[in-house]
Amino acid sequence: MIRNYNGNVNRAVVRDLRKLCDVNAENERNLFEVFDQKGEVSVYENLDPFTGCPDEMSTVVTMKSETEIKEYLKKDFLTRVEGYLDYRKPDEDYLLSALIEFVKENSRFPEKDAMRQLEKNAEAKRIADLPSDTIATPKEITEQDMAREILELAEEIMESRRENHPEDIKVRVEPYPESYWIDTDDFQGNILHDRWYGFKDFRDYSCAIKIKGHHDIETISINYCGDEAYVTAKDFFDDEIEVPVTNYLITIHKRIVEMAKAEGFEFISEIDYGKFQAA
Numbered sequence: 509m510i511r512n513y514n515g516n517v518n519r520a521v522v523r524d525l526r527k528l529c530d531v532n533a534e535n536e537r538n539l540f541e542v543f544d545q546k547g548e549v550s551v552y553e554n555l556d557p558f559t560g561c562p563d564e565m566s567t568v569v570t571m572k573s574e575t576e577i578k579e580y581l582k583k584d585f586l587t588r589v590e591g592y593l594d595y596r597k598p599d600e601d602y603l604l605s606a607l608i609e610f611v612k613e614n615s616r617f618p619e620k621d622a623m624r625q626l627e628k629n630a631e632a633k634r635i636a637d638l639p640s641d642t643i644a645t646p647k648e649i650t651e652q653d654m655a656r657e658i659l660e661l662a663e664e665i666m667e668s669r670r671e672n673h674p675e676d677i678k679v680r681v682e683p684y685p686e687s688y689w690i691d692t693d694d695f696q697g698n699i700l701h702d703r704w705y706g707f708k709d710f711r712d713y714s715c716a717i718k719i720k721g722h723h724d725i726e727t728i729s730i731n732y733c734g735d736e737a738y739v740t741a742k743d744f745f746d747d748e749i750e751v752p753v754t755n756y757l758i759t760i761h762k763r764i765v766e767m768a769k770a771e772g773f774e775f776i777s778e779i780d781y782g783k784f785q786a787a
Contacts, residue, residue: 509657510776512627513603515634519667520708521598525607526671528592529617532585539577548572551580585615602630624774654757654779655730656737661768661775662699662730663713665690668771679703685714692763695719697727711735719756725749728756754784 542549550570552562571577589612598604606626610618618626666688669676678687683705687698697717706712711732718727726744730737739757743749758781765777 509660509778512624512774513631513634515601515603515630516709518598518601518604518709519663519712521596521604522607523670524592524596525589525611526617528585528588529611529615531588532581532615535584536577536581539571539581540574543571543574543577549577582615586612602634603627606630620772649778649780649783651739651754651757651784652737654761654784655739657777657779658715658730658757658761658764659713659732659737660710661764661773662715663710664773664775665764665767665771666699666701666713668773690767692767693720694759694763715760717756717760719759722756725751725756728753728760730760758784 539549539551548570550568552566553569554566555561556563556566569580571580589608593608600608603626606629607618607623610622610626666677666686669688676688678689680686686701686703688701689698690696695717697715700714700716702712702714711734714732715730716727717730719725724743725741726746727742729740729742731740732738739753740748741751741753741756761777761779762781768775
């Protein structure tokens with residue numbers, strides 16, 4: 509699959525950066541609401557690191573202008589971001605590095621168009637840094653590539669729903685994964701996200717699908733094994749069974765592509781169904 513940015517994306521860090529930006533926006537609203545009412549606003553600094561509440565070591569800072577409030581918020585936001593990144597110590601890829609730079613500079617998370625531009629710029633830099641002797645050669649698209657593309661699209665769909673319709677994501681207690689129920693004319697099932705014990709990246713996503721009208725297979729599971737995708741078919745007793753799954757994958761892929769496009773995700777699929785159906 510070809511998209512704006514084709515490197516790996518650390519979804520956990522991206523989500524956390526968005527949360528930090530949301531907290532900053534809420535703090536800004538609260539401070540300016542008080543400022544508009546009273547002409548000044550006071551906050552505690554040096555809060556207790558364990559409780560987050562003021563104690564005998566805390567100090568009060570009073571701000572009497574919009575400029576002072578904005579400077580305070582900027583400093584506070586950068587402290588939060590730097591503290592988070594120092595704690596998580598994420599491996600920065602091209603996109604994450606650009607995103608971190610953007611939020612530090614703007615104290616907010618990029619809107620859709622700005623994020624799209626960050627992705628395109630990061631992809632250009634990623635390609636420019638490839639070894640000069642790298643030769644792009646057409647590869648044979650396999651069934652495994654189709655399974656991987658299903659997982660990549662499922663990841664994008666679930667992240668889009670999490671952002672725009674969080675009520676659609678079922679958040680369960682440890683150790684169960686988050687799930688997003690999908691139901692089409694051809695199949696139904698769940699996109700799953702291992703929020704507890706995953707790798708905090710693309711490998712944390714999987715699919716458990718039931719094809720409608722096919723009673724020989726109870727579930728088709730699509731998971732990552734390392735960086736590669738693999739497919740298993742299971743019967744009613746959750747035992748793996750040996751059956752051809754190519755046509756099932758084509759059915760799933762077609763619908764997943766439609767769902768991803770409906771979410772506004774930009775990509776070019778590399779799957780040619782005719783080659784699989786003719787094989």
